[in-house]
Amino acid sequence: xxAQMFAPTFRAGGTQHVLSTGLIPDQGSMGVDLSPTIxxxxxxxxxxxxxxxxxxxxxxxPNQQENQLVDVRLPPPESIFYRTDEETKTxxxxxxxxxxxxxxxxxxxxxxxxxxxxxxxxxxTGEISLEWVHSQxxxxxxxxxIFYLSLYKETKRGSISNSQELRFRRLPSWSKTQIExxxxxxxxxxxxVQEKPQVG
Amino acid sequence: xxxxxxxxxxxxVEFTLFGPGYGEAIAVHLGDGTWLLVDSCIRPxxxxxxxxxxLQKINVTPASVKAIVASHWHDDHVRGISKLAQxxxxxxxxxxxxxxxxEGTAFLAAYGSQIAAPxxxxxxxxxxxxSTKAGRLYFATNRSAIFEATIQNRKMRVLAFSPTTKAQTExxxxxxxxxxxxxxxxxxxxxxxxxxxxxxxxxVDFGDDAILLGSDLEDYGDLGWxxxxxxxxxxxxxxxxxxxIAHHGSKTGDHPEIWTKLLTxxxxxxxxxxxxxxxxxxxxxxxxRIKSQVQDAFITSSASKRPAMPGDQLKRLxxxxxxxxxxxSGFGAVRFRKALGQKTWEVQLFGNAQGL
Amino acid sequence: MSATxxxxxxxxxxxxxxxxxxxxxxxxxRNKLIGEDDAEGARKDPGLVxxxxxxxxxxxxxxxxVLERQFALTSKGPLHPMLxxxxxxxxxxxxxxxxxxxxxxxxxxxxxxxxxxxxxxxxILAPKEIWRSLFPxxxxxxxxxxxxxxxxxxxxxxxxxxxxxxxxxxxQPSGKVPRGxxxxxxxxxxxxxxxxxxxxxxxxxxxxITDTLWQKTWDESMHVFASIIxxxxxx
Numbered sequence: 001x002x003a004q005m006f007a008p009t010f011r012a013g014g015t016q017h018v019l020s021t022g023l024i025p026d027q028g029s030m031g032v033d034l035s036p037t038i039x040x041x042x043x044x045x046x047x048x049x050x051x052x053x054x055x056x057x058x059x060x061x062p063n064q065q066e067n068q069l070v071d072v073r074l075p076p077p078e079s080i081f082y083r084t085d086e087e088t089k090t091x092x093x094x095x096x097x098x099x100x101x102x103x104x105x106x107x108x109x110x111x112x113x114x115x116x117x118x119x120x121x122x123x124x125t126g127e128i129s130l131e132w133v134h135s136q137x138x139x140x141x142x143x144x145x146i147f148y149l150s151l152y153k154e155t156k157r158g159s160i161s162n163s164q165e166l167r168f169r170r171l172p173s174w175s176k177t178q179i180e181x182x183x184x185x186x187x188x189x190x191x192x193v194q195e196k197p198q199v200g
Numbered sequence: 201x202x203x204x205x206x207x208x209x210x211x212x213v214e215f216t217l218f219g220p221g222y223g224e225a226i227a228v229h230l231g232d233g234t235w236l237l238v239d240s241c242i243r244p245x246x247x248x249x250x251x252x253x254x255l256q257k258i259n260v261t262p263a264s265v266k267a268i269v270a271s272h273w274h275d276d277h278v279r280g281i282s283k284l285a286q287x288x289x290x291x292x293x294x295x296x297x298x299x300x301x302x303e304g305t306a307f308l309a310a311y312g313s314q315i316a317a318p319x320x321x322x323x324x325x326x327x328x329x330x331s332t333k334a335g336r337l338y339f340a341t342n343r344s345a346i347f348e349a350t351i352q353n354r355k356m357r358v359l360a361f362s363p364t365t366k367a368q369t370e371x372x373x374x375x376x377x378x379x380x381x382x383x384x385x386x387x388x389x390x391x392x393x394x395x396x397x398x399x400x401x402x403x404v405d406f407g408d409d410a411i412l413l414g415s416d417l418e419d420y421g422d423l424g425w426x427x428x429x430x431x432x433x434x435x436x437x438x439x440x441x442x443x444x445i446a447h448h449g450s451k452t453g454d455h456p457e458i459w460t461k462l463l464t465x466x467x468x469x470x471x472x473x474x475x476x477x478x479x480x481x482x483x484x485x486x487x488x489r490i491k492s493q494v495q496d497a498f499i500t501s502s503a504s505k506r507p508a509m510p511g512d513q514l515k516r517l518x519x520x521x522x523x524x525x526x527x528x529s530g531f532g533a534v535r536f537r538k539a540l541g542q543k544t545w546e547v548q549l550f551g552n553a554q555g556l
Numbered sequence: 557m558s559a560t561x562x563x564x565x566x567x568x569x570x571x572x573x574x575x576x577x578x579x580x581x582x583x584x585x586r587n588k589l590i591g592e593d594d595a596e597g598a599r600k601d602p603g604l605v606x607x608x609x610x611x612x613x614x615x616x617x618x619x620x621x622v623l624e625r626q627f628a629l630t631s632k633g634p635l636h637p638m639l640x641x642x643x644x645x646x647x648x649x650x651x652x653x654x655x656x657x658x659x660x661x662x663x664x665x666x667x668x669x670x671x672x673x674x675x676x677x678x679x680i681l682a683p684k685e686i687w688r689s690l691f692p693x694x695x696x697x698x699x700x701x702x703x704x705x706x707x708x709x710x711x712x713x714x715x716x717x718x719x720x721x722x723x724x725x726x727x728q729p730s731g732k733v734p735r736g737x738x739x740x741x742x743x744x745x746x747x748x749x750x751x752x753x754x755x756x757x758x759x760x761x762x763x764x765i766t767d768t769l770w771q772k773t774w775d776e777s778m779h780v781f782a783s784i785i786x787x788x789x790x791x
Contacts, residue, residue: 037569037659038724038742056678056700056729089563089732090634094513097637099389112521113222117637117771118778121509122244123222125475126521136591144320144391150634151516164520167617167638170589171387172645174316174380181315182380186306189330193337195300196344199359200433314764316648386588 089155090163094118096149101125103141110141114149132166140168204533204550207258211352214537215404215411217444218243218250219472219500222527223276226413226444227251228404231351231540235260236358237291238269238402238413240281240325244531249280252287254533262288267347267358269294269340270329271415272399273308274392275322276474282328290336293329297341298363298371298398305330307375311390316380320390340400341368343433352540354407360400361412361434367397367423395452397423403437403462406540410438412462414446418453425455429462439464442536442545445471445497449482449490459493466495468545470534471556475505475525487556497556498549501530558669559785562733566662566774567630568643570762572655576611576622579646589645590615618642627655640770647759647766655758658765660743662777665733666785673789674735680788681727702728721745725780739781743773 095117102111108131114124128149133141140147146169154163208214208229218225223241230236240249255265265288270278273296285293298304311320312327330337340346340360347358363371374393399415419425425446428434441464447453449471459467469490474481482490482499490497505525507514518524532553536545581598584590590598594615598604604613612621618639619630629646631639647653668674678700687698704727709720721744730736745765752761 037571037657037744038661038740056675056682091560091562092564092634093516094509095634095636096517109522113527114517114521116509119510121513123527124507124509124517124524125222125527126517126524128521132520134591134593136593142388142391144389146389148636148638149520150636151513151520152634162516162519163634164516165617165634165636166520167636169389169638169641170591170645171316171389171641172587172589172648173384174382174387175648175651176383177651178316178648179380179383182306182309182313183302185309185313185315185331186302189305189308189327190300190302192330193295193300193305193339195297196294196338196340196346196360198341198343199345199357200343200436314767 091153091155092118093151093153094121095151098128098147098149100141100143100145100147102143103130112147128166132164134165134167137166137168140170145169204254204257204535205548207260208537209539212537212539213406213409214535215413215442215444216254216533216535217470217472217500218254218531218533220244220250220527220531222475223279224472224500225250225277227254228411228413229537230349230356230358230404230406231354233260233264234349234351234356235265236267236269236347236404237265237284237288239271239277239415240279240284241276242279249284250531250533252280252284263290265291266349267292267294269346269400269402270296270326271402271413272296272396273322273326274396274416275320277416278322278325280325282325285329285333289334292336292338292347293333294338294340294346294360294400295326295330296363296398296400297339297344297360298368298375299326299330300339300341300368301372303372303376303379306379307390310379316387322392323390341365342427342431346402354540356407357405359403359405359434359437361403361428361431362401362415362417362424363398364423364427364431366427370423371398394418395420395424396447399446401425401428401446403434403440405438408438408541409543410440411442411444411536412440412458413444414453414458415444416447416453418447418450419455420452425453425458429455429457435461437462441467441543443467443469443494445469445490447481448472448474449486451486451489454489468536468547469494469497469556470500470536471497472500475527480505480525482556491556496547498534498547498553499556500532500534501552502532502554558673558789559666559737559782560669561664561778561781562667562736563665564635564663564778565631566635566639566660566770567628568639568766568770569629569659569661570627570647570655571625571657572627572653572758574622574624574627574653576624577606577608578650579611579620579622579627580606581613581615584642584646587645587649589642589649635774637771640766643766643770644763647763651757651759653757653759655747655762657747658745658762660745660766660770660773661741662774663738663740664778664781665730665736665738666781667730667733667736668785671735674737676791677737677785677788678729680791681784700727700729702726727784737785739777739784741773741777741780743769745769 096114099113100110109127109129112128150165154161210232215228225241226238228236237251243250243253268291308327312323342362342364344360349356378390395418396416397420399417401415401417402413404411417424507524508526530552532551534553535548538545581595585595597615598613601613610623621628629643682700691698705725707723709718711719724742726740728738730738747758747761
């Protein structure tokens with residue numbers, strides 16, 4: 001991937017372009033007014049694409065792989081032309097956004113409400129042992145807390161394993177500005193609502 | 201779910217309870233095309249608020265809805281209520297009096313607005329209505345007259361039985377601990393404070409009969425139902441022959457004097473189930489207790505809890521999570537309808553609704 | 557569908573003025589935006605850089621790079637809404653940071669079940685007839701390297717200026733997955749005074765965009781990616 005600087009008025013129409021030092025995945029041609037907020041490519045972030053000089057070939061065009069099939073001792077074509085880097089791949093099975101309904105300290109479990117993020121899966125409830133909670137998240141477990149339960153298949157160095165990650169949502173602390181805004185908004189809301197008369 | 205048939209005649213009253221496995225909503229017809237909606241839940245098959253879907257199917261226009269009550273702010277009772285309010289702009293919107301204080305509205309602002317990130321969906325729904333609805337917003341507490349009108353030559357009144365003043369104070373004290381006090385304090389998710397003493401239990405008086413809508417009000421010291429059954433104004437109202445059982449039929453939502461002081465003997469009852477991991481309501485004991493008190497009781501869905509997801513997902517999930525159950529395992533509605541002046545309610549069940 | 561998603565990831569990129577040395581693992585931990593284990597992992601990251609011009613480090617779940625003019629938070633491992641939460645938390649802590657643009661990016665590599673399907677998608681998206689007529693020789697092969705489509709808002713203001721921002725979708729052959737197709741979406745949001753209003757800072761507006769749109773863009777992007785594959789294969 002190459003670093004690029006965009007000329008300020010490169011785009012036809014003269015739209016001023018935000019100066020950016022972002023690296024654009026596989027961007028070969030100048031002149032396309034690409035957003036400066038496209039993913040950059042910090043070193044090591046290989047999950048993005050790096051097709052290099054790879055062509056998505058015409059299905060009818062001569063396939064070099066076929067030539068190599070002449071010698072059956074060669075490895076299958078895919079591994080020659082589409083060899084991937086050695087890296088961890090994660091294939092999602094399901095991602096649940098969960099809410100803690102109740103915590104049972106005596107039994108070490110929590111009642112949870114689960115909302116599926118992938119596919120058309122209805123909401124579920126269940127009971128999860130607190131042992132599954134990441135040690136650094138233990139203090140975050142309380143009724144109402146939100147967590148994410150990710151179930152996935154992990155491929156590492158050719159070996160596939162089932163993996164899961166349960167992490168609790170972390171929120172920043174209240175800021176002075178936010179607290180002031182809450183107070184102002186509270187007063188505004190209160191002023192909008194009247195009381196119903198009482199009987200008796 | 202099939203059609204609901206035709207709507208009520210002008211001289212008929214009805215109350216219909218809608219419920220998936222999580223959530224409930226109620227539509228009440230007072231006569232002469234006057235409707236009251238209480239709480240809201242979403243139909244799992246079409247994503248619409250259940251009451252709105254019902255009214256559309258029986259050809260009732262939004263202008264006929266005179267009041268919408270959010271009996272409390274819990275997620276399972278207010279999903280889609282902001283859409284109800286939006287679709288019925290002429291209706292008054294009533295919420296629990298626990299919010300009738302700066303701490304109460306601060307709770308809504310903190311957890312329902314976008315000032316900070318941790319919006320709780322229930323608070324968000326209420327916040328959306330209170331912050332944007334043009335007028336006709338009201339708080340209701342114990343003895344608040346939510347709605348009054350003369351319909352079919354009868355004085356009809358909808359009265360709130362709760363929350364009491366003590367309950368309001370108690371709730372606010374609890375809510376205060378979740379309000380941001382000083383910079384640097386952690387933003388926490390707002391839990392549903394238990395037991396529920398903040399809910400608005402509602403009495404709908406038709407003159408010679410009434411219905412009692414118990415919301416999720418629980419019994420707790422002298423704050424919840426105990427306060428209601430010892431309130432001479434509440435007890436002095438017309439006894440109800442139909443009851444939407446409080447808190448999904450739980451023991452904590454029950455008080456023996458509800459049945460003796462507020463209801464006619466052998467009233468009809470309806471309730472919604474609640475699937476909650478290890479604890480599903482109503483329990484077997486709850487069902488026995490309820491059936492011993494009423495003429496007949498009905499539940500909006502069978503609460504068949506079988507998980508509904510692809511096999512590989514279920515297998516992986518059950519490695520970590522026990523008692524996996526579908527929330528919206530079925531959707532149903534229980535309708536009680538009768539002509540004014542009649543004693544007997546006609547009961548109709550829709551969708552997954554069935555006898556308890 | 558005869559394609560399976562093999563790799564998915566997201567990045568939240570902001571353009572503005574940043575002070576890179578602030579964004580350290582210690583700072584994130586102190587403000588409770590990451591836990592102690594994640595912070596320790598970041599401190600031990602051999603690629604950790606903290607300097608006036610750039611801060612960069614990785615944990616198990618994300619990589620953070622902050623330059624003076626650009627902030628980029630990228631997912632690692634399974635894609636998580638935690639990325640969104642972290643971005644929201646960081647921008648919330650620095651409400652006075654000037655941010656002029658925000659991009660919500662999603663990428664995915666899909667593996668096709670067979671070679672014919674893989675080529676079919678490339679051929680449907682970029683028909684080769686014209687190119688083959690120009691380069692018909694046996695020794696030349698024409699193929700799609702990259703396709704980017706912009707989805708612009710339709711509405712214009714009185715001066716004919718677009719109201720809203722562009723989403724751009726990119727399709728490429730995957731360099732990571734055999735017989736794979738790579739998709740990327742950039743949901744770009746310009747943040748200017750007019751849009752955010754006077755009582756809201758640009759960082760707060762960035763929080764609002766992220767909070768309200770990250771999930772929606774994720775859902776939409778997955779739907780678009782899958783639909784492209786399905787519709788191509790159905791032809």
